[in-house]
Amino acid sequence: MNLILLGPPGAGKGTQAKRLEQAHGFAQVSTGDILRSHIAAGDELGRQAETIMATGGYVPDDLMIAMIETEIDNPSCRNGFILDGFPRTIPQAEALDALLKRKGLKLDSVIEMKVDETVLIERIAGRFTCAQCGAGYNDTLQPTHVPGICDVCGSQHFTRRPDDNAEAFNTRLEKYRAETTPILPYYRANGLLKSIDAMLPIDRVAEQMEEIVCETVKAA
Numbered sequence: 301m302n303l304i305l306l307g308p309p310g311a312g313k314g315t316q317a318k319r320l321e322q323a324h325g326f327a328q329v330s331t332g333d334i335l336r337s338h339i340a341a342g343d344e345l346g347r348q349a350e351t352i353m354a355t356g357g358y359v360p361d362d363l364m365i366a367m368i369e370t371e372i373d374n375p376s377c378r379n380g381f382i383l384d385g386f387p388r389t390i391p392q393a394e395a396l397d398a399l400l401k402r403k404g405l406k407l408d409s410v411i412e413m414k415v416d417e418t419v420l421i422e423r424i425a426g427r428f429t430c431a432q433c434g435a436g437y438n439d440t441l442q443p444t445h446v447p448g449i450c451d452v453c454g455s456q457h458f459t460r461r462p463d464d465n466a467e468a469f470n471t472r473l474e475k476y477r478a479e480t481t482p483i484l485p486y487y488r489a490n491g492l493l494k495s496i497d498a499m500l501p502i503d504r505v506a507e508q509m510e511e512i513v514c515e516t517v518k519a520a
């Protein structure tokens with residue numbers, strides 16, 4: 301099954317994509333994570349993306365479209381994929397359609413994660429990640445059980461994203477409103493769009509995701 305998760309920064313796309321990956325074996329394709337790995341590697345794409353990402357801008361469509369093509373060809377996507385962070389613009393959505401058609405693939409569902417914008421800054425500003433296993437936490441909303449120690453792997457090393465600050469967040473939200481929300485009617489028009497309440501606790505959001513996956517399987 302091939303899914304897209306859409307929602308503003310802080311909606312919980314990454315958290316839910318990881319759950320779907322574990323539950324169903326669909327590969328999480330997070331364009332933000334892939335770009336961050338290019339930055340860490342210090343390669344040409346990483347150099348081009350780094351300043352844009354730090355300020356909350358969008359990396360140019362042509363670079364993102366080329367990246368997604370490479371990712372979808374990855375054998376890990378053979379059982380299906382969950383796009384987390386792509387498409388973010390109408391040209392990206394159109395390019396994705398053309399790409400999937402060329403490869404004889406299709407989208408099964410586009411899930412919009414609806415959130416009240418007022419909670420997003422708290423979710424984003426307090427966010428940190430285990431540097432070893434990637435488990436996600438939040439200073440106030442989801443701290444580690446023992447302060448300074450990862451619940452999952454026991455590591456004491458954590459990272460924070462450079463774009464998880466108020467200024468970059470405002471730009472990211474503006475970009476989301478201006479360039480990404482126009483994708484919603486695009487997918488509504490072809491009957492793929494489903495919306496869920498992403499204000500609920502993580503487990504309740506995951507249940508709504510599962511319902512959509514089950515309905516989609518039945519409808520296939």
Ligand code: AMP
Pocket residue numbers: 309331332333335352353354356357358359360364384385386387388392463472
């Ligand atoms: P994310 O981890 O999804 O929040 O993405 C972090 C940052 O990576 C975004 O703020 C953009 O700068 C960049 N990025 C990720 N995906 C895309 C995309 N599809 N189009 C343009 N820029 C992207």
